[in-house]
Amino acid sequence: MTDPPTEIDARLLRAAFVLVLGTFMATLDATIVNVGIDTLAQEFGATVTEIQWVTTAYLLAVLLAVPSSGWIVDRFGGRRTWIGAVILFLAGSLLCALAWSIESLIVFRVIQGLGGGLLPPVGQALVAREAGPKRIGRIISIVGVVPLLSPVIGPIVGGSILGVADWPWLFWVNLPIGIVAALLALRFVAPNPPAAQGAPFDVRGAALLPPGVAALVFGLTELGNGRAVGSAPVLLGLVGGVVLLAGYVVHALRMRGVPLIDLRLFTRSPFGAAASALIILGASVYGAMFLLPLYFQIGRGLTPFAAGLLLVPQGVGAAIGSIVVNRTVDRVAPRTLVLTGIGLIALGTVLFTQLGSVPSDPLIVASLLVRGIGLGMIGAPVMSIVYSSMPHAQLPRASSALNLLNTLGGSVGTAVLAVILQSRLAARAPLGEPGVALAFADTFWWTLGFCLVAVVGATRLPRRAPAEHAST
Template structure:
């Protein structure tokens, strides 16, 4: 990796720490927020839901915005929006004001997350994608490690307002680094907004995310506010696909790229990985709290080994991906991830904690190993102009997959706990999480194999597909 790419990676990763830490920090504070703001749990859940919906609205339009204003300007503008949203959240005086300010944060994060991948992939030109994704995934790996711990420490020592001030140093330093280290660019082409596509795709994502976020309440998928938005989201998504197929590159997101096997496989597996990752992040802390009596901070500390495992495997997975190809790395990673989830399907209150911590360390190794090839392989063989579309597709796939995983496992857990009790209920839910991973192993077989050298080509042209 040359110096300019390292500098770009540093600027982007530091800035991305803010939204990725924020999501995990706030997740441990919902009960404290409900008490301090005198709001019901149902109301305070909108602190998370509103953020996710704002993010879902923003992600589809990032490719058009980049073409319109340039990558550097968009990145810095999004980071400023997130910074302003964080400061406003810290000054919130009620639950409705906090929810509104979380929407501002979600808009900034929704622009930053796909743009992070796009700018790095465009700068890399198809080379050393595995090593590059090892850098990109650093905030994703650190967030689950430090977020719950930092959130618990802040709540123990200070008021909830400080949960949002934590974002300020990352955002300010990220802005300074972006100013000096991200190469200046401008609009790449006259960009006309696909208004019809926007009116179809953004509401589709919002409908899916909103419906899935409501599943955990009594009634599950049978409730109107669940299946109604889900049905509407699916219909709008199908309508967008039909519209986009006619417009090809002029569409808000070019769905023709899904004919490219590496991207289609990457999106499918990121969907399942999101389901496994976010679903397990629901089950693991809950199981430590419900079955072992841990508090929020204690549950966060018990999850640290998983994050450490993900950090340990990142660099090696990146190098092996570039040398052996994504298929081998993903297969091994998913196998490790699945095997390390199985013990939780048999664990109970009397299972030694040290054993579960060791299993979590191994699970983290598998999680870090699969993330690298799945994020990298989707961009193999794509030209510069196609990369923003691929970033949006993979980001939406993982976001919706995560919502599906949380929704399904929440329903399974509720039903199982009511039927057979908490211990067996958690065991059944972890069995479902293992099933998500087993399905991922099968899909990983369609990933490209050993890479071939990539020839130098002028920017904007399609790179020769890698792998077989």
């Protein structure tokens, strides 16, 4: 039996590039469309409540798709599932570009979200399988920076598109990227047979988990949009979500077969600690990417394009952090890398808790650069220790669970921060314009709280470097 390869060769790089292209397309589209929300509202004559469903519908569809990705890969094979997800995403994009009303656009965003939700977990599982345990850390550090860059690049691309073209081009732009990605996947991604064609689908779990997550996020989103706590949409979402999720926990722990998301994975070391770190990473990345553009536009009066440019340093920092991890992930303990990353995120966030003093642009740039470096240092070591410790047959299920947690952390974290921001804006309203900056500062304190919670999970990560494990 030959030892698994240790060098990052051209074949692996080509496959990883193709697979990450799909993730990039899906995550980039989400932020591009966010920039065009106001334009879409004017085009369709939609109210604020109606137009927010363009974003919410996509997010809820993603939350429905992610938990099912492990079973789909087991049933149909990884490459076939990934290409099918690209085609579904492109079909949704095409229909969105042709939408004739706000209702049709929302429906087509659901189709787009179902395809987009499958791309990250399936792509990560395929990369992990192709790389093997001795290369997974370094290759993840290379391709893992892409999801961090897309929220930064998205506002710039979206602002540029709307500056020279009509709104349908927010969706047309996906078609050439997706077609190229699907064709390259046929050429460079190795086919893999289904792992368990006869495994039954967890129907009861699918009826409990995805709707439960979606209902919970919907309730928080409605609360963030100004609905009262006692209103029917909020109560139905929050209470219904908690009841469905509790039902799934009972079902998954009692089920004899393979549940949609195997909760027993979280009791295994290092999966449980890694999962908690990824939840907080999702909340930190997506929560801050929700607050920062809003502050730049509402608190400082910048255009969406200018706000996007001001976020570029965070993307540059993420690239620097990924380079650091690529060179150290096999020699430095995961716990050390992740705790350092969390510390840098916290340091880069401190400035935004002091917005009442109107920080200068150079100070903002420096803080975002530091914050980006920290973000780039967390994802790769966390996913590396999980994927390298999992048998190949369990990779799709593990990837599905990790991506669900990351998405859940991001969506719930963003919704919670939206609720907090709204309450602080109301409380600071008597102060006039300075109160807006102070309300954002109050909310950023919560992102620092996320970092403290993340430290608890990170301290449970392995204390020894992967190379030390291999030598014993």
